[in-house]
Amino acid sequence: MALIFHRGIIANSQFFSRSSGVLFRRLRASRSCTSARGEGTANTLKEELIQVAPKRALEPNTHGFEAIIGIETHVQLFTLTKAFCSCPYVYGSRPNTTICPVCMGHPGTLPVLNSKVVEFAVKLGLALNCGLSMTSKFDRKHYFYPDLPKGYQISQFDIPIATKGFIDVDLPVEFGGGHRRFGITRVHMEEDAGKLLHSETGSYSQVDLNRAGVPLLEIVSEPDMRSGIEAAEYAAEIQRLVRFLGISNGNMQEGSLRCDVNVSVRPIGQSKFGTKVEIKNMNSFSAMNRAIDYEISRQVLLHSQGQSDQIFQETRLWEEGAQKTFTMRKKEGLADYRYFPEPDLPEVVLTKEFVDKLCQGLPELPEAKRRRYEKMGLTMQDVLFLANDNHVAEFFDASLENGADPKLAANWIMGDISAFLKNERLSITEIKLTPFELSELIASIKNGTISGKIGKEILFELLAKGGTVQSLIEEKDLVQIVDPAAIEALVDKVLAANPKQLEQYRAGKTRLQGFFAGQVMKESKGKANPLVLNQILGVKLKGES
């Protein structure tokens, strides 16, 4: 089936509502296992031919220009040991405490590949719908820098482990929503370098090699993004993926997820790309969004002033304080990394069995989750909230497994539970409430055992102290009063105690019904069924006088 799908162009959120989803006939990327295609190299996963339609719409404030954005993402894997030696890596360790002769590049040392790195790379390759190279290899990338102990980085050059995939993203509703598919050019394995610590005076630098040799996966996207929010959501989706897969903590602040963004701008209709600028130093998705939009505006301004020759191929740094990008270094021609095959490591050969096993073990990924939640009838707002955090999603799914109503469970999680988490600065994995008890709570309200109000009280009790819904209801005698006779007695009592208000009511001040209802509820300690209560109260107020 040939499927034409229009990639996102519209960047202005106001003009992009959910309904514009019609632009995107969504391609249901049913993830199939690559290796099932046999043992050839670089099998591509996609049976469907994806054609990219010419870009059409554009954000108005770019004045007839469109931005082309591609992203290189480095994901630090949280394997127990480094990629090629048995050193552990713990973020924040004292400098040069997790090093050995191998990762220091001592003479005579040799790299030995950590098989977990291959496993993680295959998982990510599968999750990104890539074709896997059943035989790939490592290469050496040469340059001199003090944080690079061997004078070369072990990387993959011409045969990366995974190629030609894609990732599906749902833009946040507040940015106009919409579904996007971005191409993935390649995923390859490599090692990280150390870090330089520059002295305050700038007169010397120190080398910390703790990070040297830590495994990375580099993900190179196609230049498919058109705006800051698209780029930020692409990166956020990568973060979700690696977290769902359990291959990285994806923490941007610690540098476990680093994005280098290439931005260029060209007049709409021109097929040649403009000069591209690389932006670094964005340590949050929102910074990415702002940095890219800033850079687009800067380049569009230069273009529209006839100064497009003032856009240089360079690396610019995002300065959070100034909310601007600044030149870091101009590229002096292409660096020659003198790649050649790493002779110290044998080829990486994947077997069909290995890939199949990993494929079968993959968890449900964010895109599939979102589609599943969507089918349950949840709004996109709910879907994104629940699916964006794997812990939240796990909690939600677990409550569903216990029979909770999806919409009600979503409301509880997004409402009171989320507020509690925010207040207490906790993660959903840290609370005492279990998904089972949430489903119990929902069921107890639904079947009328307790009222919604009581439910809320119990919820906070459960969140803070734990316990079961059942025992709390019994312990506190919270079972809802549904018996009309009992409620009638309470109503009578309240009416009798408030003759003045009753008189006013009967004189026409009917909005006092709320006051009476509140008094009865109070009298019942919140346990009276509101429906029954209001019914009886209505009759009694108008009633027998």
Next chain:
Amino acid sequence: MPPPPVRSPSSLLLCHCRLPFHISPQTRLPLSHNSSVRRRFHCSAVSALSSDPQIAPTDLTTTPPSSHILSIRESLLSRRRTAADVAGEYLDRLRRTEPHIRSFLHVSETTMREAEEVDRLVASGKDLGPLAGVLVGVKDNICTAGMPSTGGSRILEGYRPPFDATAVRKLKEAGAIIIGKTNMDEFGMGSTTEGSGFQVTANPWDISRVPGGSSGGSASAVSAKQCVVSLGSDTGGSVRQPASFCGVVGLKPTYGRVSRFGLMAYASSLDVIGCFGASVIDSAIVLNVVSGHDRFDSTSSTHEVPDYASFLMSTDHFESTPLKGLKVGMIRETIGDGVDVGVISSIKAAALHLEELGATITEVSLPSFSLGLPAYYVLASSEASSNLSRYDGVRYGNRATVDELNSLYGDSRADGLGPEVKMRILMGTYALSAGYYDAYYKRAQQVRTLIRKSFKDALEKMDILVSPAVPSPAYKIGEKVNDPLAMYAGDIMTVNVNLAGLPALVVPCGFVEGGSAGLPVGLQMIGSSFSEEKLLRIGHIFEQTLPNYRFVPPLLFLELV
């Protein structure tokens, strides 16, 4: 410590027992401290070849080389000598010969203490490792914890590795005593040992000549009996060529047979740790110890390690034609133009000897042979340019005193690396550059594939291939210093074997004129991958039956008589 009485080298040789051919096949290394085994060693073997008067040794001065390792073992087990006596003898000889040949960059200060440790072990009656009390010289590019390891380079002057190379660890575990670090061409780049950043080593056969290289120190040290055996490394012939020049046995194992962990990389896809011995059996015993898969070297082979030595020791006796049925291919391209006539006639005589032993000799042609040299120099230089990037003065080794990053790199490397190394880094950097990669590196890899194939084809028809190890005998110190191409051309016999990753054994086979006593010539025997056992067996039979040659350098007569 009083020096042990000086003995003449011939008496030294005589006191070593001949090869115990009569040992039953079940005797294997490591030898247990077992009286029945010991008894066997007491017996001096009568030449099994006496039935064939043509190749039987005619007098005792031409006794074939015996195993120094087994002889030391026998004297320790029989308590005839102590390890300290043995160590004293070698150290004494080392002290007296070293000023002439300068094989060592570092001599261990703990040799005597370690020997005494071995003696305590002997006294306690505990099992001895197969190399107990054996003094081993280790090429300086093989890491030894607690001893300097410089790879012959000034840039690593004073560098002491924090670990032992796997081969060294295995030697130590087998009871060997590392006597010191031997001189070499800087990082293995050279064929004369003149390329050392520290000193020039001389050939014990004629101290005005080079010992060959790059493992020149290891070869000359074994030749001059400064140590019993030694480790070298062979990237393009660096074990075999000096073995030929110095008249010792040199073994280049199959790529991956011995772990490279701890071997300073020159050209990773070609580098192999090899060994030198005064006899084939000594080389076999060392190979036994250092071989095997190593989890620290992903390119080391999991191929099973047979007991290379026991077969040689258990050979009961030689039939008149022990190599009957063996098909030997003489590589045509190695006995033609550009090869010293004396070398050719030695090799032809050696071939004749193989024929006498029952082998059939056929000339074979390896059509891609001449392509090996340029392909080798492209590949080796390319890998070297990468492997030597780590010598930047940042983490270890010599660092230039500068205050700017580019000068830190530039000056540290300019000061620390020698001219040959710089030249090869430049060549390799060029060959790997964008736009040249296909024309050089990639093309050289294609040649390599051709060479592999032509060897494979030839070795399907032949059991082994033979050739000279070097086109010439040892040349004069300084003779080729200013003519790198002539020096590179000397590697023609050996580089192809590295490109194909095959094992090869060099056994001294004759002499050509030169020096005071002639200059040794080595026969190179090449086998298919992991056929070391076969090579060693053939080499052993060849060596033990070779008439009228004794490969003891005149230096030992001059010094010790």
